[in-house]
Amino acid sequence: MKKLSLTLLLLLLAACQKEPQVDTAQTVQLQSTTSSAMVTDPQQMQVDLSVQGYTSTLHKMDITFLGQTIPYTYSDGKIGNSRGYNWWVSKHFALKSDLPKEKVTLYLELLEMAYPHYVALFGMEPPNIERQRIAVVYGSSRDRVREAMLDDGFLRGVHKTAGGETMFYNRAGYNFPSHREHHQRYIVIHETMHAFHMALNGHSTWAPNWITEGLADSVAHHVYDAKQKQLTVMVFDRAPMNYIETGLKQYYSANKPTIEQINDDPALKRGLNFFIIHYLLSSPERAQYFAYFVQQLRLANPHSDATLSTANSLLKHTFKDWQAIEQGFADFVQTIKPSFHIVSGPWEQDGNAYWLRNTDSNTLSRLDINPTSNATHPVIDFPAPQPSALINLNNEHQVAALIKFEPAQLQRGEIGIAMQGKLSEQTQQYRATFMGNEQANDDQLLKLLIVDAERILISENNISGFNSVQVALTTELKAALTTHKELGLNITLDHNQLSVNLKANSGTKIITQVFIIPFSGDFTHLLNTQKISLLSKNNNHAITPYLFPHKDDDDYTFDKSHTQLPNPWLFEEYSLLSRLFKTCQQYGAQLVGCDEKLSNLMKKLPIKANHAAINSELIILLNRYKTLLGDNGFSVLSGISASVHYHQGEAFLRVVNPTNFNLTLTAKVSFNNSKGLLLNNQQLNQAIKPGIHNIALFKIPDTKTITIEQTLNWQGLNNISQLHASATPFNGVELSLTQSKGNNGHWLFKAHLSGPYSGRTKGVLTLTTTPFTQPEIIKTQQHNVEIAPYEQKIHVFELAPTKQSQLITVTALLDVDGEEIRLVNKIVMR
Secondary structure, eight states, X not given: OOOHHHHHHHHHHHHHSOOOOOOHHHHEEXXXXXXXXXXXXXXXXXXXXXXXXXXXXXXXXXXXXXETOOOOBTTTTSOXXXXXXXXEEOSSEEEEEOSOHHHHHHHHHHHHHHHHHHHHHHTSOOTTTTTOBEEEEEOSSHHHHHHHHHHTTBSSOSOTTOSEEEOTTTOOEEEOOOSOHHHHHHHHHHHHHHHHHHHHHSOSTTSOHHHHHHHHHHHHSXXXXXXXXXXXXXXXXXXXXXXHHHHHHHHHHXXXXXXXXXXXXXXXXXXXXXXXXXXXXXXXXXXXXHHHHHHHHHHHOOOGGGHHHHHHHHHHHHSXXXXXXXXXXXXXXXXXXXXXXXXXXXXXXXXXXXXXSSOOSSOOEEEEEOOOTTOSSOOSOSOOOOOOTTOOOOSTTEEEEEEEOOGGGTTSOEEEEEEEOOOOHHHHHHHHHOOSOOOGGGSOEEEEEEETTTEEEEEEESOTTOOOEEEEOOHHHHHHHHHHOEEEEEXXXXXXXXXXXXXXXXXXXXXXXXXXXXXXSOOTTTOEEEEEEEEEESSOOEEEEEEOOOOOOOSOOOOTTOOEEOSTTOOTTHHHHHHHHHHHHHSTTTSTTHHHHHHHHHHHTTSGGGHHHHHHHHHHHHHHHHHHHGGGGHHHHHOOEEEEEEETTEEEEEEEEOSSSOEEEEEEEEEEOTTSOEEEEEEEEEEEOSEEEEEEOOOOTTOOEEEEEEEEEETXXXXXXEEEEESSOOOSSEEEEEEEEOTTSOEEEEEEEEOOSSSOEEEEEEEEEEESSSOOOOEEEEEEEEEOTXXXXXXXXXXXXOSSOEEEEEEEEEEETTEEEEXXXXXXXX
């Protein structure tokens, strides 16, 4: 974990190397359904991203409007059209929405920028993502989203306290906008993380709350710069929706719970979950253990009632010294000091700019920025503001802010910055645990406010020896503001004076206005240019603060050439490190000392200058492990997987080769009927290049099961294995209806019901007969049903023959692991 000085240095370096300026109008290539060039195949759609750590920068991407054409998604067959909604698709996502094109475009852009981070956090992509998309619904209101959910068979809308919900039954996220613009982005990133999670193996209940919600909240805890088309996820230290403050309040009010206690408590504690995720991912070694733990938990695939106990056991089994992990977590939380605190006002954040959502004309809203100089956690961990000709920042005694005025509000409102002195004792106590109340009115502030874009007011709050003063903006400066709407506020604090430099761009030159305010004493011991407050009232102007970084740690250089590295240490061979780590966990007895060796390498990983040497060591270890383990180490050393998955209901062999070397595959595929008799064979023999390969299998009628006897060869190692799979995919709860005649001549209607991926499912099956000609008394038959995960059941209804044509309807009203759904199947009897 980096100190404040290092973090701010990284942010400054990032700012000095500008991202490419992308014209918004050229970023998204929109295709119309009426165009002959319409692109809908995910493999043909483009997403051009740069990824550095937790930051994605979008250069160009394709979006296609489908209208009422329902795309192929992981919700296939369980999601449909709704009144006023249309479908739009990008490479990995399908969005059903009744929002305008601009919002649809924004949300698909955000999701594509988030996608590499979803993959990195789970260590894998959903199977068949090359040809299948993740479904997302974003309605214009809670009521409109509820309507879409009713259309998809749900009997309620999203929970009353939620801004969105991702449903187990169809693996789709349902979202609606709140009044907070930041939350509108947050909710789609959050809910789609759940949908991604479910797409991995059909459901998400194999993981406890602190993983499912913790990962979703952490990845959605973001900063988005619309101008740069840049999304930073997993942000620890930021202002709006501050989970640090939420977490500290929950931590201390619950008497400092341990990770084990949080895991075993099914109650949702967002802040505590957020802390666990960031703690486990904050060091390379813990991050490797966490990834290995998540993989083992997914493979264990516990049902929902066994998830907590399974996770508890696996945590202690995976992490070598569990007590050290618990102590480290306690230390981590108890040293957290957030840089941001919203004292008052509904502040929003766009990139590094902050603005008020409301236009309250009476209240001066305040946002404090107090970065800690000796923090052991990430501090202001998102890209720094872009350099500006209107900003002067040369030493630690300076602070600056760039104000961008809303044109229609240029002549009203107050906006500016304050340097903080001593905070009140009650405020300091409150900000340690965020329990109780603060007394912000007693804090010491020296405020500099631009009033009505015509004068600057310098006033104090609880500072003796200073008299409020004001200065009118010059005619030239006001004219420049009227034209370009931006003002640089540059402040220098000396021992006995305050220097203020205002700057605006006239279009041909920079207009400046400088004045000095003398002090009656030395204020440098009282005020702090690195601890500031943003102030605003009666406007939506945006203000971007600039703090001077302390350059006392030059070990790290922010290398912009790395464009596809979604790990926070920007290590190019992170995949190889992960494979070697997993190999050590599985074969530690044969690889004596491997854990200590890898641990020492991972301790060096945060320093970029060590990466080349670490990479060389990893290659040596790879060759050594290959020699010591031989064929036994094939799977974990290579990370290669070959497994059966499904596309449009048809089985295929998916081979993932994450290495830099080719793989040879030979296999015999057997197709068997329901009695186990062989129907046909298929021979496979091919070289597999690095990447993902979907290999088609024969489509043999009446096939029930598929067996694949395969041999894989990679770098001199062989793996012989046998795969067994159903010829058709399991898709959770589904209802189908068939008819046949019994020996007594009566009609038999068989309702085929499949169980969920996890949790209990119970309810009622009702058969109703409705004549087409003569009215009859309503006739129904019912079965109470209860079905276990992955179970298949058949419930039989019997009807005597009739000469009258009838509509046979079977309705299932089910509670699927807490989700109430309605399924209907019909047959016409003539």
